[in-house]
Amino acid sequence: MKRLWFPIVLGVVGVAILCALGTWQVQRLGQKEALIAAIEARIGSAPVDLPAAPDPEADQYLPVRVTGALSGEEAPVLTSMQGEGPGYRVVSVLTTGDRRVLVDLGFVPEEAKALPRMAERVTVTGNLLWPRETDSWTPEPDQGRNIWFARDLPAMAEALGTEPVLVVAKGIDGADLGTIPMPVDTAGIPNDHLNYAITWLGLAAVWAVMSVALIVRVRRGPKDTRPGQPAA
Numbered sequence: 001m002k003r004l005w006f007p008i009v010l011g012v013v014g015v016a017i018l019c020a021l022g023t024w025q026v027q028r029l030g031q032k033e034a035l036i037a038a039i040e041a042r043i044g045s046a047p048v049d050l051p052a053a054p055d056p057e058a059d060q061y062l063p064v065r066v067t068g069a070l071s072g073e074e075a076p077v078l079t080s081m082q083g084e085g086p087g088y089r090v091v092s093v094l095t096t097g098d099r100r101v102l103v104d105l106g107f108v109p110e111e112a113k114a115l116p117r118m119a120e121r122v123t124v125t126g127n128l129l130w131p132r133e134t135d136s137w138t139p140e141p142d143q144g145r146n147i148w149f150a151r152d153l154p155a156m157a158e159a160l161g162t163e164p165v166l167v168v169a170k171g172i173d174g175a176d177l178g179t180i181p182m183p184v185d186t187a188g189i190p191n192d193h194l195n196y197a198i199t200w201l202g203l204a205a206v207w208a209v210m211s212v213a214l215i216v217r218v219r220r221g222p223k224d225t226r227p228g229q230p231a232a
Helices: 002-043 153-160 193-220
Strands: 063-081 085-096 099-109 119-128 166-173
Touching: 002 193, 063 099, 063 153, 099 119, 099 153
Parallel strands: 099 166
Antiparallel strands: 063 085, 063 119, 085 099, 119 166
């Protein structure tokens, strides 16, 4: 009986740990789904005037409406769009009164990058966003060709002389700029907790089966060896 203690304890502890990890991922799944639902509700709410001093934490995804002039100052971000192919996200300077902010006007194909996109008065409806798209692997922008590889808001604001504020357009009124808006949504928010939960609970089941097999083997003990017969 003493020989069974170790495989029993090993099996019970292993299954308990794996089940706890799976349960934790199920809880995290519920929390993430609630967060995504709250973000979607905020994205779709009625737009307000652009705040005087937007806060990156409190005002993330805030729906806004802003009117101003486009001077053609841009920071095109290399990207692609399903059904359209490679092209650029057009991040442009919008001047409204004494303020200069950035607006993401949407997608244009590669051949439209150099076309002028200017307007004396345009109204952009969209959402405030402080993107987190850069890391140590992100290339530096090609200033000579004016090509950016991510929406690096602080760097773009410094290069174009604007506030570090970005409005991602959902709709543009007052001018036909030839862009396809790429509005803010929750598609880019990772939510892999269900897969993690299935993985941990699946491992718990495998661990349980292997533990039972080990216990049965230990309980049976070594096979008998008789004179003249090789040991098993």
